[in-house]
Amino acid sequence: MTHRYRRPIAALSALSALAASLLLAATPAAAATTCTPVQILAFRGSGETALSTGYTGTTVKTSGWEGKTLSRALQSYATQSRGKTAPNPRIDEVPIVAVGPNQFGTGKGYPAVAVPKTADVGAVKKTLGDSARAGAVSTAEYIDKTVAAQTAAGCRSPKFVVLGYSQGAIAARWLTQLRPKNIALSEIFGDPLQFQSQTGNHGNGAGGNGFLRYVSTDDEKRTDNGYYSVSGPSKSAVCHTGDPICDYNWLLVGVLALVLHQDDEHYNYVLQATETAQEGQTISRTVADLLAAAERPKSAAGQLAPEPERNYTDDIDIAEWMTAETTVVNADSSAALLPPVTATPSSAAQTAAPSEPRTQSSSIGTSGPQGITVRNGQTLRLTAGSIPAGQQYGFRIAPATADGSWKLPALLTSGVATSTGGPQYVDVTIEGLEPGTYSGGVLTESFTHTPDIAITVVP
Structure with missing residues (x-):
């Protein structure tokens, strides 16, 4: 990758706050001498x-260079991978x-330099770009040496x-573009180069653009957009x-936030319980899949046999899922869906057997075949079909979403019950x-879920 971010641009008077906004961390490790099918890299x-x-x-x-934010993500990963039904109980091997700074030899590593205290944004771009590039290039060389050593040893x-936070998100992005065939997951936080509404963006700032993207040239933007299109x-x-670093605009979330030091949202990643659980599970599941793939036998043609889609039961049990603070990760397979939920006013449903789910009643008023309208204080009967006998389950009501599923936290829950079948x-x-x-x-408990029903609450 050629050097970028050299063109001077107009200064902003907010750089002192930017210095407090772009943050990241990582750790050194020697080249592998034994088979390690999975490694985690942190910037x-x-x-x-x-x-x-x-x-x-x-x-x-670790050497401790992962920094505060990524240490929280890694602790969540370790926690999610060590439960009674964890998807990856072998994390000691990862x-x-x-x-x-000198991870792979003198001058070969990721310095993660502090943001310069200057109003010259061009100088800031060059300093951060040089630092992130050094980390990406040095780590790409480490990947090459590790792959060569392990394959030579018969592994x-x-x-x-790859994990990255703030400046480290830049290094993680560029490394992913340099070595896409070797990287299974790039998980980044507070990305200064974020492009709005791309696949993989999440959090309530997913539609924002990063500060450094905002001040990049068109050529630089095109180069960075390659991160989103790289396959693998x-x-x-x-x-x-x-967060003025990944959700920047010229006014409220941008300059004013920096000038007024309103950048708390850049420092509180992986602190809230739902986000912490989700990010830890993302890493844990990826690692679990990679470890499982490494154990699969090769076919006669030397290719790995295809692995069927898996339904995980993580170490978060169903009782914990029924709390408002718990995040549920996606179901991983459309085949895991249960039949849709139906809803009736409870007063009209008291005589309805579970095997006879009813559609919405016009006595309350409906918003169509997939929804029901209610008022606070009214009771609904929610019905779901074909839950296997012995499975624990629970009903949840959560904020409505565009795709209608798996968006938490819950606002109301039913508690946990055990299915009698059907x-x-x-x-x-x-x-x-x-x-x-x-x-709704x-x-x-096996990560299956129903397509949701729309519940409209009226005054």
Whole structure:
């Protein structure tokens, strides 16, 4: 990758706050001498120093260069991978390489330099670009050497999970573009180069553009857009509304936020319980799949046999899922869907057997075949079909979403029940919800879920 971010641009008076906004961290690790089918690479934020060296739930040690934000994500990964039904109980075999300043030799690593205290935005771009590029190029060389050493030793070619925060998100992006065939997941936070509404963007700032993207030339933007079109790696990018680094605009979330030091949203990634669980699960599931793939036998043609889609039961049990703070990751397979939820007014449903789900009653008023309209204080009977006997399940009402499924946290829950087989129902009283449209659905303990029903609450 050629050097970028050299063109001077107009200065902004907000750079002192930008210095407090672009942050990241990572750790060193020696070239592998044994088969390590999966490795995690972590790129910290600007100016972050070495931190912790280990995580509860695994014996893996790091050099501490992952920084505060990525250390929280990695602890969640370790926690999600160590439960009673964890998808990846072998995480002790997965090295965490937190890429430090001299990770791979003198001058070969990721310096994660602090943001210069200058109003010259061109100088800031060059400084951060040089630092991130050094990390990406040095780590690409490490990947090449690791792959060569392991394949020469008879190991399968390893895959890498790449994490990056703030300046480290730039390094992670550029590394992913340099070595897409070797990388399985790029998971980044507070990305200064974020492009709005791309696949993998999530969080309430997913539709924002990064600060450095805003001040990039058209050629630079085209180069960075290549990250989104590169095939192979999965991409996950979390951005908070109000984070002036990934959700920047010229006024409220941009200059004013920087000038007034309103950048808290850039520092609180992987702190809220739902986000923490989701990001940890994303890493854990990817690692679990990679470890499983490494164990699959090769066919006569030397290719890995295809692996059927998997339904995970994570270490978060169904009782925990029925709490408002718990995040549920997607179901991973459209085949995992249960029959849709139906809803009736409870007063009209008292004589309806679970095996006879009824459609919405016009006595309350409906919004169509996939929805029902209610008022606070009224009770609905929610019914879902064909839940296998013995499965634990629960009904949840959550904010409505464009795709109608798996968007949490829950606003109302039914608690947990055990299916007796076939259709199951529960009566839920609608209370405490502001007027608007919500989604009602059911989860089971094996990550199956129903297509949601729209529940509209009227005054």
